[in-house]
Amino acid sequence: MNAEPAHPRDVMRAYITKNGMKTSRQRELIAETFFGVDGHLSIDELLERVRVEDPRIGQATVYRTMKLLAKAGLAEVRQFGDGHTRYERAHGDQEEHHDHLICTSCGKIVEFVNPQIESLQARVAKQHGFVVTHHKMELYGTCEDCQRLHRR
């Protein structure tokens, strides 16, 4: 119930070892960079940041590493429909979960947490006999700024 939150780096190493893979300088760097950022990174954004430290990193390596982190349960994939796959740090439990408000006009992404919705979701799931492990909720619309701009 209150397990020490293992450092992502160690979870990754454990996953790698367990699956007969090998660690590498690149994987460590990409993971370190990814976990040091709070938000929704596209591959390009992540690659850019990683290349600050090491310009020789190839983008294929970033793709491969992020898939690995997703499989290891350390990253979550998000598709907001702008044609860019994004990754976000995975959260250990529902408590920390947040959802997204997405402006379809300017692309702005706002995160929010609403415990009431979470508990209603749990209730709905229960009514249908489901035990929910995770969920995605995205509200699409127009943010304040864009409403102002488009107002006639």
Place this chain on the structure above:
Amino acid sequence: MNAEPAHPRDVMRAYITKNGMKTSRQRELIAETFFGVDGHLSIDELLERVRVEDPRIGQATVYRTMKLLAKAGLAEVRQFGDGHTRYERAHGDQEEHHDHLICTSCGKIVEFVNPQIESLQARVAKQHGFVVTHHKMELYGTCEDCQRLHRR
């Protein structure tokens, strides 16, 4: 509050006319086919069905028409992360909106409606200054049957 649920075909025609566009045999066929199916269609699936009626339809036309239907508020885009953009029939108003419960074990998809969640979503959006046009909510977990099977 209780507007006649206009036939999608008519909504589309109205949208087309209002925006100085023109109707066409292809658009009518694609829309008719799309609205005749209940589910989440990928472009290829839709194209396949449309070509049963008219093998000359080009896939670009399907892409273009689905974008049009989405803009007209008649279709919703879904990205389930398999690399295929899918469209689903949109519902006229929030009342009819449904969300998804997805069993990660057997793949079962259950649709549900929960007005309380909808209204909380609207409130959250308002707090952030957003005007929401649509949303997606997917709860992932294990359904009753699969829980039974996996119980130790």
Place this chain on the structure above:
DNA sequence: CTACCTGCAAAAAGTTTGCACCCTC
């Protein structure tokens, strides 16, 4: 040393676009 990993570039896969011709309005 034996895999596995990486970077590069080519290949895939999905979607958009340019254009000549066709069809609504």
Place this chain on the structure above:
DNA sequence: GAGGGTGCAAACTTTTTGCAGGTAG
């Protein structure tokens, strides 16, 4: 008839893959 629509294929974009050489275990 004029202007938008279509089909085709080429162009784009994002992601995956093949391969020669590098590196962890």
